[in-house]
Amino acid sequence: MAKISVIGAGNVGATTVQRLAEMEFGSIVLVDIVEGLPQGKALDLMQAGAIVGYDTKIKGSNDYADIVDSDIVIITAGAARKPGMSRADLININTKIMKDVCEKIKQYAPKSIVIAVTNPLDIMTYVALEITGFEPNRVFGMSGILDTGRFASFIADELAYSKRDVEAMVIGGHGDQMLPLPQHSSVFGTPLPELLGEDVIAGLVERTIHGGAEIVALLKQGSAFYAPSAAIVQMVESILRDEKRILPVSAYLQGEYGQKGIYFGVPAKIGCDGIEGIIELELTEEQEHALKESSASIRENIEDLDI
Numbered sequence: 172m173a174k175i176s177v178i179g180a181g182n183v184g185a186t187t188v189q190r191l192a193e194m195e196f197g198s199i200v201l202v203d204i205v206e207g208l209p210q211g212k213a214l215d216l217m218q219a220g221a222i223v224g225y226d227t228k229i230k231g232s233n234d235y236a237d238i239v240d241s242d243i244v245i246i247t248a249g250a251a252r253k254p255g256m257s258r259a260d261l262i263n264i265n266t267k268i269m270k271d272v273c274e275k276i277k278q279y280a281p282k283s284i285v286i287a288v289t290n291p292l293d294i295m296t297y298v299a300l301e302i303t304g305f306e307p308n309r310v311f312g313m314s315g316i317l318d319t320g321r322f323a324s325f326i327a328d329e330l331a332y333s334k335r336d337v338e339a340m341v342i343g344g345h346g347d348q349m350l351p352l353p354q355h356s357s358v359f360g361t362p363l364p365e366l367l368g369e370d371v372i373a374g375l376v377e378r379t380i381h382g383g384a385e386i387v388a389l390l391k392q393g394s395a396f397y398a399p400s401a402a403i404v405q406m407v408e409s410i411l412r413d414e415k416r417i418l419p420v421s422a423y424l425q426g427e428y429g430q431k432g433i434y435f436g437v438p439a440k441i442g443c444d445g446i447e448g449i450i451e452l453e454l455t456e457e458q459e460h461a462l463k464e465s466s467a468s469i470r471e472n473i474e475d476l477d478i
């Protein structure tokens with residue numbers, strides 16, 4: 172049976188545990204610095220098992236020793252943005268938290284696969300790589316499944332098709348410079364540009380790019396967590412079942428897409444070893460240019476990191 176630890180018992184962390192518990196992948200540990208919070212949520216989620224029908228063991232804890240020997244550690248600890256803030260505004264506060272959390276992961280779960288979720292995602296995943304010292308194939312971030320899910324949802328609504336028949340693709344940094352790719356998005360095999368006009372596609376692309384901010388503005392405190400937790404669970408499932416699915420994630424690039432030494436959203440093969448390959452998609456000239464801008468801004472933030 173697998174052991175999964177979720178760090179941070181806030182909106183994303185607790186909802187992720189709920190979804191994982193329902194999937195019965197193995198035992199779960201939920202850790203937070205706030206006393207009583209992970210314990211209370213764990214108890215509540217355990218009791219839900221008697222009603223929903225799962226036997227997943229969930230332990231809430233303030234002690235990192237409880238994550239010992241985890242197969243997967245999911246990091247959701249950290250501040251979420253408020254209306255008007257960019258994800259990058261969270262760098263200083265969340266770098267400190269990531270450093271602390273990753274030291275503990277290195278100490279107690281040295282063989283784990285780490286999924287970073289804390290924002291700004293591509294930068295915090297880099298911090299996780301640096302602090303744990305793990306191989307890059309087992310340190311990656313959740314972003315692209317969420318962004319792609321948003322794009323797919325908007326496409327489905329626009330065309331009045333089921334979301335299940337839409338294949339969308341978004342690559343790039345998890346920020347305002349992400350790159351939804353219409354030519355690699357389709358409905359049952361038909362590329363998006365054959366189904367919708369340029370202006371309509373541009374509107375859907377724009378809404379996808381600002382999909383996180385749209386929710387932050389509505390919620391007024393905190394950010395999205397239902398779709399993010401669903402995206403995390405899809406990654407966990409592909410790892411634990413060794414599905415080798417191709418999922419867009421934030422992966423450490425070592426020459427792919429002409430980039431080296433940064434985390435960037437790209438489609439990757441996800442299996443029991445974590446990232447088992449990166450898929451390089453063909454891009455238009457304009458997209459190549461936008462990719463360079465997106466990666467340059469991530470690189471700048473990495474260079475400024477205080478770690």
Ligand SMILES: NC(=O)C1=CN([C@@H]2O[C@H](COP(=O)(O)OP(=O)(O)OC[C@H]3O[C@@H](n4cnc5c(N)ncnc54)[C@H](O)[C@@H]3O)[C@@H](O)[C@H]2O)C=CC1
Pocket residue numbers: 178179180181182183184202203204205208247248249250251252261265268271272287288289290291292313314317345393394395396399
């Ligand atoms: N990658 C992505 O696509 C997404 C990323 N996020 C990010 O995930 C993070 C969490 O979001 P939410 O759960 O909504 O926030 P939240 O505020 O509901 O929960 C964060 C939790 O982290 C805990 N925490 C803080 N420092 C900690 C430490 N050192 N050790 C353990 N726990 C600690 C807090 O006590 C709190 O319970 C944010 O940075 C947010 O921006 C959120 C949604 C999507």
Ligand SMILES: O=C([O-])CC(=O)C(=O)O
Pocket residue numbers: 251252258290317345382383384386387394395399
């Ligand atoms: O918008 C945020 O700050 C949270 C997030 O990354 C998202 O929902 O895409």
